Amino acid sequence: MIGGPLIVILFFTSLMDNGQPTDMPCGIVDLDNTSTTRAMTRKLDAFEMTKVTAYYNSVDEAREAIQRGDIYAFLYFPKGTTDKILANRQPTISFYYNGVVMLAGNMMYKDLTTVTTLGSAAVGAAKLSALGKTPVEIKAFLQPVSVNLHMIGNPWANYNVYLSTIMIPGILFLFYFLITAYSIGTELKFNRAHEWMRMADNNIFVAIAGKTIPQFMVFFTVFMCFSWYIYGYLGFPHPGGIGKIVLLALLTVLAAQGFGIFAFGLMPSLRMSMSICSLWGVVGFSAAGATYPVFAMDSMIEAIAQLIPLRHYYMIYQICIFNGYPLSDAWPNIAALIIFAALPLLTLWNVKKAMLNYVYIP
Amino acid sequence: MRNEKGLFAQIAQGISDMCYIWWLEMKNTIKDEGVLIFFILVPLGYPLLYSWIYNNEVVRDVPVAIVDMSHSQESRKFIREFDASPDTHAAYYCNNLEDAKNLVGKQAVHGVLYFPSDFQKQIARGGQAKVDVYCDMSLMLTYKAIFQSAQAIALNMSSEIQKPKSGGFTNRDDELNTEPIHIERIQMFNSTGGYGNALLPGVLILILQQTLLLGIGLAAGTARENNRYKDLVPISKHYNGIFRIVLGKSMCYFMIYCVMAAYITLCVPRFFHFTSLVHASSLVCLMIPYLLSCIFFGMTISCVVRYRENVLLLVVFTSVPFLFMSGISWPASNIPAFWKAVGSLIPSTFGIKGFLKISSMGATIQDMAEEYKALWIQTVCYFFTACMVYRAQIIAARKHAIERLELLKKKFGAE
Numbered sequence: 001m002i003g004g005p006l007i008v009i010l011f012f013t014s015l016m017d018n019g020q021p022t023d024m025p026c027g028i029v030d031l032d033n034t035s036t037t038r039a040m041t042r043k044l045d046a047f048e049m050t051k052v053t054a055y056y057n058s059v060d061e062a063r064e065a066i067q068r069g070d071i072y073a074f075l076y077f078p079k080g081t082t083d084k085i086l087a088n089r090q091p092t093i094s095f096y097y098n099g100v101v102m103l104a105g106n107m108m109y110k111d112l113t114t115v116t117t118l119g120s121a122a123v124g125a126a127k128l129s130a131l132g133k134t135p136v137e138i139k140a141f142l143q144p145v146s147v148n149l150h151m152i153g154n155p156w157a158n159y160n161v162y163l164s165t166i167m168i169p170g171i172l173f174l175f176y177f178l179i180t181a182y183s184i185g186t187e188l189k190f191n192r193a194h195e196w197m198r199m200a201d202n203n204i205f206v207a208i209a210g211k212t213i214p215q216f217m218v219f220f221t222v223f224m225c226f227s228w229y230i231y232g233y234l235g236f237p238h239p240g241g242i243g244k245i246v247l248l249a250l251l252t253v254l255a256a257q258g259f260g261i262f263a264f265g266l267m268p269s270l271r272m273s274m275s276i277c278s279l280w281g282v283v284g285f286s287a288a289g290a291t292y293p294v295f296a297m298d299s300m301i302e303a304i305a306q307l308i309p310l311r312h313y314y315m316i317y318q319i320c321i322f323n324g325y326p327l328s329d330a331w332p333n334i335a336a337l338i339i340f341a342a343l344p345l346l347t348l349w350n351v352k353k354a355m356l357n358y359v360y361i362p
Numbered sequence: 363m364r365n366e367k368g369l370f371a372q373i374a375q376g377i378s379d380m381c382y383i384w385w386l387e388m389k390n391t392i393k394d395e396g397v398l399i400f401f402i403l404v405p406l407g408y409p410l411l412y413s414w415i416y417n418n419e420v421v422r423d424v425p426v427a428i429v430d431m432s433h434s435q436e437s438r439k440f441i442r443e444f445d446a447s448p449d450t451h452a453a454y455y456c457n458n459l460e461d462a463k464n465l466v467g468k469q470a471v472h473g474v475l476y477f478p479s480d481f482q483k484q485i486a487r488g489g490q491a492k493v494d495v496y497c498d499m500s501l502m503l504t505y506k507a508i509f510q511s512a513q514a515i516a517l518n519m520s521s522e523i524q525k526p527k528s529g530g531f532t533n534r535d536d537e538l539n540t541e542p543i544h545i546e547r548i549q550m551f552n553s554t555g556g557y558g559n560a561l562l563p564g565v566l567i568l569i570l571q572q573t574l575l576l577g578i579g580l581a582a583g584t585a586r587e588n589n590r591y592k593d594l595v596p597i598s599k600h601y602n603g604i605f606r607i608v609l610g611k612s613m614c615y616f617m618i619y620c621v622m623a624a625y626i627t628l629c630v631p632r633f634f635h636f637t638s639l640v641h642a643s644s645l646v647c648l649m650i651p652y653l654l655s656c657i658f659f660g661m662t663i664s665c666v667v668r669y670r671e672n673v674l675l676l677v678v679f680t681s682v683p684f685l686f687m688s689g690i691s692w693p694a695s696n697i698p699a700f701w702k703a704v705g706s707l708i709p710s711t712f713g714i715k716g717f718l719k720i721s722s723m724g725a726t727i728q729d730m731a732e733e734y735k736a737l738w739i740q741t742v743c744y745f746f747t748a749c750m751v752y753r754a755q756i757i758a759a760r761k762h763a764i765e766r767l768e769l770l771k772k773k774f775g776a777e
Contacts, residue, residue, distance in 0.1 A: 004679055011683050014698060021696040066550065067725040069715065072693065085543060092544040099552030100722045102560040104693040106506070109547065116545045123542055140490040144523040145440075145516045148492045149509060154499035159692070162502060171679050178675055185671070270671055271396045271580075278678040279404070285682060286415045291691075292557045293501050296421045301414060315469075318500035325467035 005222050008171045012164045013234060019158035023051040024104050027062045027074035030055065034082040040119055044075065047111040062096070072104040073097035075112065085123075103159075153237050153322050161236045165317060166290040168226060170310050173256050174281035176219050180260025181277050183211060184351065185270025193355040204352035208344070212257055219257070223249040239324030247327075248316055255309045255340035262340075265347025268354030284310035290318075312336045376606050383601070383610025387581070391614065394584050400577040401615075405569060405622040412565050413634040416558030424507045425453035427462040427471040434482035436519075440493065443515045444475065449507035459496075466498055473497045473508040485523060503557070551723045552637060559637050563721055564690035564714045566626045570653070571710040572681050574619060575660045579673030582664035593759040594665060595752065604749045604756065612657045612748075619657070623649050627721065639724035647727050648716045651737035655709040658744035665751035688714035712736045 026044070030037050045052040054071060056062040062074040076094040084091035095112050097105040121142050128138045154161050187193045200207035227245050231238045238245060259280070264273040286292070287305040294305045305311045312333040319330040327334065344351075391397050426444070430437050445452040453471055456462040462474040476494040484491040495512045497505040521540035528539040552559045586594050595601050627645060631638040667673045686692055687705030694715075697705070705711040716733035719725035727734065 004675075008679065008683065011701065012686075015686060015701055016692060017698070018696065021693045024693055024695055063550070064729065067719060067723045068729045069694075069719065072695075088538055088542070090538055090542065090544050092546055094546040094548055096548045096550055098723075099549040099555055100560050100563075100718055101689070101693060102552075102555070102557070103691060104695075105549065113545075116543060120542050137488070140484075140488055141524065141527065143490060143520055144485055144488075145491050145493065145519045147509075147512050147516045148494045150494060150496045151499050151505070152496055157499070157502075157505075162499070163691075167682055171682060174679055175675075178678065182671060182675065189669075189671075274671055274674045275396070275399055278674055279408075282678065282681060283411065286412060290501070291503075292416060293421055293503060296418050296503075297415055298417065318498075319467060319469065322500055323467065323498065329467040329469075 002218070002222060005172055005175055005226070009168055009226055009229060012168050013160060013230070016160035016163060019156055019160050020049065021104060021107060021159075022048050024049055024073075024108055025053040025071045026050045026108055027054045027056055027065055027071040028052055029057070029059055029062050029074055029076045031079040032077045032081040036082045036085065037077045040077075040115060041075070043115050043118070044111060047115070049107050050111045059096075066096070066098050072101055073108045073112075153239070153324075160234070163290075164230060165236060165322070166288060166310075166314055167285070168230075169223075169252065169313055169317075170281070170285050170288065172223060172226065173252070173284065173310050173313070174278065176253065176256030177260045177263070177277035177281050178274055180212065180215065180257050181264045181273040182270065183215065184208075184261065184264045185273060188268075188354065188358060189270055193358075197352075197355050202352075202356075204348050204355070207355070208261060208348065208351070212261070216253060216257060219253045220249060223253055238321050240321035241324075244320045244327065248313070248321065251316070251334065251337040251341070252309075252313055255312075255337040258341035258343045259309060261351070262343035262347050265344060265350045265354075268350055268358060280308065281310075284308045287311060288314045290314050306336070309337060309340050312340075376603060379602065380606040380610040380613070383607055384613045387611050387614035388617075390581060390585070391577075391618070394581065396580045397577050397584070400573045400580060401618055401622075404573050404576075405626060408569055408573075409566055409626050409630045410633070412569075413558065413562060413630055413636070416556075416562055417634055419554060419556030419558045420449075421503045421507055421557075422448055423451040424449060424473070424504045425451050425471045426473045426475060426508055427454040427456050427465045428452050429456050429459055429462050429474060429476045431479040432477040432481035436482040436485050436491070437477040440477070440515060440519065441475070443518070444511060447511040447515070450511045462496075466496075472501060472504040475512065488527075558634070559722070561690065562634075562636055563631075563718050564685055564688055566630060567652075567714045567717045568681060568685055568688075568710050570619065570623055570626060571656045571684075571708075571713065572677055573622075574615065574653075574656045575663060575677045576673060578615060578657065578660035579664045579667050579677065582661075583667060583669055583671070583673060587669075593762055594755045595759045601756070604753050607752055607756075608658075608661065608745070608748050611661065612654070615657045615660075616653055619653050620649075623653060627717065631721070637722050640721045641726070644720045644725070644727045644730070647734060648713070648720060648730065648737070651734065651741050652709060652713040652716070655737050655740040655744055656713075658741060658748045659709055661748040662744055662751055665748075665755060684708055684710050685714075687711050690714060690718070706736070707740075709737060709740055712740070 028041050030041065041052060044050055054065065056065065056074065059076055062071070062076070065071050066074070074096050076096065078092065081091040081093060093116070095109065097109055099105055124142055125138050128141060133141070151157060187196050197207055200210060224246070227249055230236045231245060260277060263276045263280070267273050267276065287294070287301065287308050288310040289297070289305060294302055294311070297305070315333040316330045316337070319325050320327055391401060428441055430441065441452055444450055454462070454465055456465065459474065459476060462471070465471045466474065474496040476496065478492060478494070481491050481493065493512065493516065495509060497508050499505055524540050525536040528536065530536045530539050549555055582594055589596055595607065601607055627640065627649065628638070663676070664673070667676065687697065687701060687708065688711045689697060712733040716730045716737070719730045719733070
């Protein structure tokens, strides 16, 4: 109950400890091989994310290296590139990157754009300064319209902040679902159901409360430890403040337990309820819309996504904690989690029936 | 007794026992609801659901709020082009940043463009005009869409402004002055840059492994619970050797999963038009060791699990970490050595890599030699571990049976 979440928390946070992937392997196909192309290669290599690991004799060889997975991208200088630059005949340099490994490809493309823009800018800057222009004038001439980027909340584009805050809670949700359903179902399985109900005077509310309150304390502690670890120790941004973090932890645990009990009441068999819980929980990772946004999915899937507790967790997290907006902006999501927590009211009678009448069938 | 029979007779007996166990396992699989769900329903249905989620592939028309303090021709031109870009959409016009910020909080927009009041003035007087782009960083894909669109438009406008100033005589001169080197950007193997194309092959292969682990674990759990002494291996003349048990059971799983693997690797990508460059020979060469290593891995794990439902707990939560270990989202070159080592114990790590190579990148068997070898090594290792744990099970079963016998003897002796 505690070991599993601990492993997962350590796995994700240590996997993406760097925040952004660094030194990704890149190949070079340099058929020109002049000081100009070599200088560009060196500049590209000097970037943090890209590392030039291999030189190839032809585009075909480099393509095969991408297929083998040795490199994620390569830069191709055709023969005569430098001649064309000097003669002002606009050479073409090609950057091939692997679209299947999206993160790597996009990051390296960014580095390359910077290198080449700087390369062309350097040519222009030298010319202008020879004409006697001031640095301010040169800057204005080279880039008359510039974009001033503000990455709100995560200025480093840190993937640990981005992914760990949604993947780990997703797995915690799964744990909570499964353990709740499991703990109720095992009463049936080991023929302890009657005894359990007798202890609660046949009152299902008392029986469930007695079972879930101690679990709630454990789950809540685990979630708070996780919150402390990422916000307190690793220092992930949380302008929303501690109040909202605690509230979200509370809502998460209650909603997860509510869903677990609901699933068991829906199909009072240990196996079926756990299957529902696991299928629901796993779909959540995609349907939460943290990686691929929900508004870009088909409208039917958009509706289904609302039925997943993790989706609402993510919305409350990003609106209120990550971006620091007031809770009122996320009220539909808060209401949704409360509804999830209240779902057992619909199926508790069935849990009771099952406990008193059913026999475990393997 | 064994010496009396010839070697061939023994082998023949073994094969017939294996087939008996194979047949029995098939029967149990079909009768057991839980196993049936994970062997048949989930592999059939889940890939469809996932493909559907990612079917739109790319993010279009990300809503953005515009705060235009400049109200000039140049700023309006920027906004028009920004709105016309395929990935972004100027959804709201606000009078100040505070209004725009509130729209982000209400999730109406995912970013803000801010034009300062001197935007056109700077351009006209030859200075540097700035446009501020504020991005909500809780979604990387919308951030990418907004930033890249704004960047492209700024570059375009810049070169338009530069042209008259750079003193060229012909249009070609202008082009050369603003772009001395032409950079070609070629995205290979996933030319649309689609999210589904990048992620889905990995998910599909992982589904094969996880459902196999779940199914085998549940089947073993049921067998154990139905057994009188809670043993995995019943006492029967057919269950008289490790190899026939392990092979017999695995034949059953392999038979079912040949069909499932064909469906998942060939039909599903076709339904949803994902990139699929597989050749029959390389696909078969990858899937046989992959399925076998998953099966033996599953059988090894199933012996550890005491109650059938515990396997659910164990397998389900590992799904997402397994996906990350394969390097499909976080690049494999940046995975810490420790997790790489853990990942190399899991069949899916190599299965996903190999499948991406042959299906998404059209690689040949030679290109995925590393994965191919690793999977066969895993198959052999897990086969022997499966045999070992089954051997322990057989010994336990015999011990229980003998104990029972002694008990009965004592009972009758006492009477």
